Amino acid sequence: MSFDFLGSEQTIFSNPNALDPDFIPKLLPHREEQQNYVASAIKPLFHERNGKNVLVWGAPGIGKTAASKRVLKDLDEVDSDKKINQVFINCWKFNTTYKILCEVSRQFGYPFTQTMRTNEVMEKVAEKVEKFDGVVFVFDEIDKAEDYNFLYFILEEFPRRTIILITNEKDWGVDVDDRIRSRLIPETLEFKPYTPREVFNILAERKKYAFYENTWDSKAFAELAEKAAEYEDIRVGIKLMKVAGEIAENESTAKVVVAHVSEAIARIDEFKIKSSADLTDEDKFILSLCEKHNGQRFGVVYGAYENTGGVKSKKTFRRKLERLQLRKLITLETGGIGLTGRSTIIHHIGLKKRNNIIKEKTEHKALDEF
Structure with missing residues (x-):
């Protein structure tokens, strides 16, 4: 059997690339205010001052990354004698200080760092500082980074920079080292659904x-x-x-x-x-524990986590549960008052059940508001 791979020359797509995940349109409706906020954090760099740092947070798929990338594209088009460089890094892909700094070096035009140690890469990156009037760093999915030493390095070595941190987590940074937090002091920009x-x-x-x-x-x-x-x-x-x-x-x-x-x-x-397929291995493990101990208190699930080799603190474990709740894979219910305060009951949902719930809630929804 043979196939007509070419088919008809007619197509309903005028630009199929516009539906690719990385496509950034010129116009981002309903995110103009947020784009202006990010741009205002960068503006001081054009006046030989340090820029502002911003923590951009909100649920997945509501324009955080797209709006930030749109500002970077607009930055490229600014007619100025100031040389403002930009770095965009996804911390899911580059999740350690070494990997991140190697990628920073590559984006600065020096890709030959594979055989270097971390301190050697830092030296190469630091050599580039004087070549720029300022640098805008955007770290997408910052919560996926395994350590934050790269932030300390940037805060110390780059006198004129803006750091944009993108995350789903409102309370990102609670576990960050004090020496980083005291230097970073980001403003918070919420993206609402x-x-x-x-x-x-x-x-x-x-x-x-x-x-x-x-x-x-x-x-x-x-x-x-x-x-x-x-x-x-x-x-x-x-x-x-x-x-x-x-x-x-x-x-x-x-x-x-x-x-x-x-x-x-x-x-x-x-x-x-966004599903369990793009969770970290540990997040998948925690989700499986939630399923196994469905309806149990936080202490029971955390105890099971510790007994099976988990090493995260209770605070970090709770943050991971909140991330799963944000993705609608579990729910956290405040229970009665126990010996140590109010208890939290964990209910497993999972992707399949979650989709069914969404369908049931909206099955008879009218389209009038459109």
């Missing part, structure tokens, strides 16, 4: 980038936007648009209709953006 109407507007704007005009049925798009709003994650909506468009193209139709969106939604578990 989008409203259903904002989700609709954002996806409609992205649709303009990615598809030719009049290639979407209005009811189909409204259904897609509603589903994305249920998940409170713009990335889910963007992925649904891509999959629904591909389904329509495979059927050689000129318009995405409700049936295509419904099929894309049926596949949603196949391409979940």
Whole structure:
């Protein structure tokens, strides 16, 4: 059997790259205020002053990374005699001081650090300081870093810099060394979840980038936007648009209709953006303990964690539970008062049950607000 890999030359996609995870549109609706805030933290660098440090926090998929990257792109276009460099690092990928500083060195134009020790890499990075009038450092998923010695190094060696830290955790930094915290002192910028109407507007704007005009049925798009709003994650909506468009193209139709969106939604578990699949091994282990000890008090679950080799403190363990709750994989319920204060009851949800709960809560939701 032979396949027609080329197929029809016609396509409903005007720019399929606009649906890629790394695509940053020129316009980010409903995040203008946050972009201005980040830009204001960088502005002092253009006046030979130290910039501000900002902790950007909020739930996954609500524009934290995209807004920060948009500001960096705009920074590239500033017409100034000041040389303001920028570094963007995802701490999931580069999660130790050594890896992070090697990547900083690479982005500074010196990639040959693989055989160097950490202090040697620091020396190479420090040599670049005088070449810039300022540096903007953005560390995405900062909570995934295994240590924060690189922050101390940057705070000490770079006299004019802005540090942007992006995380899902409001209380990030409680376990950070005092010598770092006292120098960092970041301002806090919260990204609140989008409203259903904002989700609709954002996806409609992205649709303009990615598809030719009049290639979407209005009811189909409204259904897609509603589903994305249920998940409170713009990335889910963007992925649904891509999959629904591909389904329509495979059927050689000129318009995405409700049936295509419904099929894309049926596949949603196949391409979940934030799930247990992207947790660290320890987070997965903790989630499994929550499932095994479902409905038990915090002390019971933490005791099981310690008995099976866990080494994190109670404070860190609780933060990890709060992260799982943020991803809607567990719930933490305040119970009665015990000997050591109010108890916390841990309820396991898991991805499959979570999706069913979302579906039940919104099954009869009207689309009027769109």
